[in-house]
Amino acid sequence: MIKNTKQLVTSAIIATIYAVVTIFLTYPMSFQASQFRVAEALTILPLFTPVAIPGLFVGCLISNLLSPVGPLDVIFGSLTTLIAAIATWQIGKSNLKYKKLLAPLPPVILNAIIIGLLLNYTLKWPLFLTMLQVGFGELLCCYGLGLPLITVIERNDYLKQILSL
Numbered sequence: 001m002i003k004n005t006k007q008l009v010t011s012a013i014i015a016t017i018y019a020v021v022t023i024f025l026t027y028p029m030s031f032q033a034s035q036f037r038v039a040e041a042l043t044i045l046p047l048f049t050p051v052a053i054p055g056l057f058v059g060c061l062i063s064n065l066l067s068p069v070g071p072l073d074v075i076f077g078s079l080t081t082l083i084a085a086i087a088t089w090q091i092g093k094s095n096l097k098y099k100k101l102l103a104p105l106p107p108v109i110l111n112a113i114i115i116g117l118l119l120n121y122t123l124k125w126p127l128f129l130t131m132l133q134v135g136f137g138e139l140l141c142c143y144g145l146g147l148p149l150i151t152v153i154e155r156n157d158y159l160k161q162i163l164s165l
Contacts, residue, residue: 010052010162012055014042014051014052015054015062018039018042018055019059019063021038022037022038022039022060022063023066025038026038026039027066035115035134035138037137037141038145039141040107040138040141041141041142041145041149042056042146042149043056043085043142044088044142044147044149044150046085046088046089046103047088047092047099047150048164049163050089052089053082053085053089056081056085057082057085060077060078060081060082061078064077069118069122069123070122072118073118073122077114077115077118083106083110084106084110085106085107087106087110088104088107091103091106100147104146104147105142111135112131112135115134116130116133116134117131119134
């Protein structure tokens with residue numbers, strides 16, 4: 001997937017942005033049932049390049065090292081982001097007519113289910129309510145911030161060049 005230094009650096013920058021935004025800018029909101037993890041807006045990046053996949057995974061893994069849920073969140077939260085990023089990339093390389101609207105969907109659905117289950121198991125929070133809260137937070141970040149980010153990238157030649165690798 002990563003074939004040269006430019007791709008490695010781009011992936012590392014994505015990981016850094018994800019971790020910094022989650023840890024330093026939105027820490028308390030990033031680890032609650034009604035998660036509002038602003039960095040999840042970046043989960044649309046695999047729509048443009050597969051190089052974003054390891055960056056999102058590593059950024060999430062680093063962020064989850066500070067999770068109050070502990071090692072289970074490091075493992076399952078990070079793997080959820082990895083699977084969602086791969087699914088978003090698959091949408092991006094498809095011929096689907098509405099792929100821009102579908103791109104934020106994998107992180108919303110997967111996080112609602114998997115993180116909802118994880119929080120129910122570890123913290124004994126009510127399952128259905130927790131899934132709804134996590135899903136709603138993901139919906140706000142992935143669609144409310146992610147869709148405008150798609151537009152910004154598409155209208156910015158410099159960003160398109162960086163992500164076209």
